[in-house]
Amino acid sequence: MNALAATNRNFKLAARLLGLDSKLEKCLLIPFREIKVECTIPKDDGTLASFVGFRVQHDNARGPMKGGIRYHPEVDPDEVNALAQLMTWKTAVANIPYGGAKGGIGCDPGELSVSELERLTRVFTQKIHDLIGVHTDVPAPDMGTNPQTMAWILDEYSKFHGYSPAVVTGKPVDLGGSLGRDAATGRGVLYATQALLQEYGKSISDQRFVIQGFGNVGSWAAELISENGGKIVAVSDITGAIKNSNGIDIPKLLKHSKEHRGIKGFNGGDPIDPKSILVEDCDVLIPAALGGVINRENANEIKANFIIEAANHPTDPEADEILAKKGVIILPDIFANSGGVTVSYFEWVQNIQGFMWDEAKVNNELKTYMTKGFKDMKEMCKTHNCDLRMGAFTLGVNRVARATVLRGWEA
Numbered sequence: 574m575n576a577l578a579a580t581n582r583n584f585k586l587a588a589r590l591l592g593l594d595s596k597l598e599k600c601l602l603i604p605f606r607e608i609k610v611e612c613t614i615p616k617d618d619g620t621l622a623s624f625v626g627f628r629v630q631h632d633n634a635r636g637p638m639k640g641g642i643r644y645h646p647e648v649d650p651d652e653v654n655a656l657a658q659l660m661t662w663k664t665a666v667a668n669i670p671y672g673g674a675k676g677g678i679g680c681d682p683g684e685l686s687v688s689e690l691e692r693l694t695r696v697f698t699q700k701i702h703d704l705i706g707v708h709t710d711v712p713a714p715d716m717g718t719n720p721q722t723m724a725w726i727l728d729e730y731s732k733f734h735g736y737s738p739a740v741v742t743g744k745p746v747d748l749g750g751s752l753g754r755d756a757a758t759g760r761g762v763l764y765a766t767q768a769l770l771q772e773y774g775k776s777i778s779d780q781r782f783v784i785q786g787f788g789n790v791g792s793w794a795a796e797l798i799s800e801n802g803g804k805i806v807a808v809s810d811i812t813g814a815i816k817n818s819n820g821i822d823i824p825k826l827l828k829h830s831k832e833h834r835g836i837k838g839f840n841g842g843d844p845i846d847p848k849s850i851l852v853e854d855c856d857v858l859i860p861a862a863l864g865g866v867i868n869r870e871n872a873n874e875i876k877a878n879f880i881i882e883a884a885n886h887p888t889d890p891e892a893d894e895i896l897a898k899k900g901v902i903i904l905p906d907i908f909a910n911s912g913g914v915t916v917s918y919f920e921w922v923q924n925i926q927g928f929m930w931d932e933a934k935v936n937n938e939l940k941t942y943m944t945k946g947f948k949d950m951k952e953m954c955k956t957h958n959c960d961l962r963m964g965a966f967t968l969g970v971n972r973v974a975r976a977t978v979l980r981g982w983e984a
C-alpha cells in the first residue's frame with residue numbers, strides 16, 4: 574500500500590470512530606492546494622539539470638500550513654500528499670495553531686555540490702514564494718535538508734517580500750533559528766518514549782534500543798537516549814549498519830559519522846546487513862529514516878516490544894495488523910516525532926515577538942507539550958477503545974474537524 578493510500582485509510586478509520594459525516598470527511602481529506610514546479614539549474618560543469626519540486630498544502634483550518642521540505646530521489650506526489658496530510662493531524666495532536674503541508678524535490682542531495690544545492694533551493698523558492706508566507710505556509714527541514722537550506726529559502730523569499738525570518742523554521746540560530754530546534758525531534762522522541770515506557774513500569778535505562786537512520790532525528794535520539802542510560806545495540810544509515818550487544822558508544826559513533834560522512838567503518842561494533850536492522854533483537858525499535866520500511870515482509874520477524882515512529886509513516890497498515898496480533902505497542906509518528914514541529918512553532922513565535930528564549934525554556938516547553946499530547950492521545954484511546962495510532966488520529970482529526978465546522982467550511 575503506498576503512503577497516500579495508507580494515510581487515507583487511517584484517516585477514514587478515525588473519521589468512522591468519530592462519526593464524521595461524509596461531507597465533512599471529504600472536506601478534511603482533499604488537499605487545499607497541490608503545487609508542482611520544474612526547477613532547472615546550471616550544474617557546476619555548465620550543463621543544465623531539471624528537477625521536479627512539490628509543495629502540498631493540505632489544510633489551514635487551525636492556522637498557517639506547516640511542514641518540512643524533503644530532498645530525496647524517491648520524492649513523489651503521492652508521498653508528499655500523504656506527508657502533508659500527516660502534518661495536519663500532527664500539528665493538531667500537538668495542539669499548536671497550524672495546519673499541515675509538506676514539500677519535496679526529487680533529487681539526490683549527496684550527488685549535488687553545495688553550490689548546486691543552493692541554486693536548486695533558490696530556484697524552487699522563486700517558483701513558490703507567492704504561495705508560502707509567515708501566516709500562510711511555513712516550511713522547515715526534513716530528510717536531505719538542513720538549517721543551511723532554510724537560510725537559502727529565507728534569503729530568496731526576502732528578496733521578494735522583505736526580510737521575514739518567520740517564513741521558515743529550523744533556520745541557523747544566527748538567522749533567528751531557535752535554540753534547541755536542531756535536537757527537537759530527537760528530544761521529543763526521548764520524551765515520548767519516556768511517557769510510553771512509564772505506562773508499562775519501564776524506563777529508558779532498562780531497555781535495549783535499535784535505531785534505523787542516523788541523520789538529524791536518529792542521531793539526536795541516539796545521543797539523548799544513551800545520555801539517559803538506554804543501551805543502543807544496533808544503528809544503521811545509508812552507508813551501513815553496526816551491532817554491539819554491550820551497547821554502542823554513541824559519542825564515539827557521532828564523531829566517526831561526522832568525520833567519515835556515515836557510520837560505515839566504525840570499529841565499536843560488528844558490521845551487519847542494513848536490511849536486517851529492523852528485525853534485530855531489542856526491546857525498543859526506532860525507525861528514523863524512510864517511510865514504509867515496516868511492512869508485511871518483515872513485521873512477523875520484528876523482535877521489539879515497542880516501536881517508536883521517529884520517521885514519518887514507517888509502518889504500513891498491513892504491518893500494523895500483524896504487529897497488533899503479536900502484542901507490539903506502536904507509538905505513532907504523528908505523536909512520536911511531533912517535537913520537531915512543536916519547537917518550530919516556538920521558533921516562529923520567537924521570530925514574531927522578536928524575543929529569543931534560552932534553551933532550557935525551549936526544552937521545558939517541549940516536555941510540557943509532549944506530556945500533554947501523550948495524555949490527550951491516551952484519553953482518546955479510552956473514549957474510542959482503540960490503539961495508540963487511532964488514539965492519535967482521532968485526537969488530531971477531531972480538532973481539525975471542530976475548527977472546520979466553526980469556520981463554516983464543511984457546508
Ligand SMILES: NC(=O)C1=CN([C@@H]2O[C@H](COP(=O)(O)OP(=O)(O)OC[C@H]3O[C@@H](n4cnc5c(N)ncnc54)[C@H](OP(=O)(O)O)[C@@H]3O)[C@@H](O)[C@H]2O)C=CC1
Nearest residue numbers: 715716717758786787788789790810811862884885910913
Ligand atoms: N528533521 C525533522 O525535524 C523531522 C524529521 N522527521 C522524519 O524523520 C525521518 C528522518 O529525517 P531526518 O533525520 O530529518 O533526515 P536526515 O536526512 O537528517 O537523515 C536521514 C537518515 O536516514 C538515513 N537513511 C536514508 N535511507 C536509509 C536507508 N535505506 N536505510 C537506513 N538509513 C537510511 C540517512 O543516511 P545518510 O545520511 O547516510 O543518507 C540518514 O542517516 C524522516 O522520515 C522525516 O520525515 C519527522 C519529524 C521532524
Ligand SMILES: O=C(O)CCC(=O)C(=O)O
Nearest residue numbers: 640641713715913914917
Ligand atoms: O518543523 C516543521 O515545521 C515540520 C517538521 C516536519 O516536516 C515533520 O514533522 O514531519
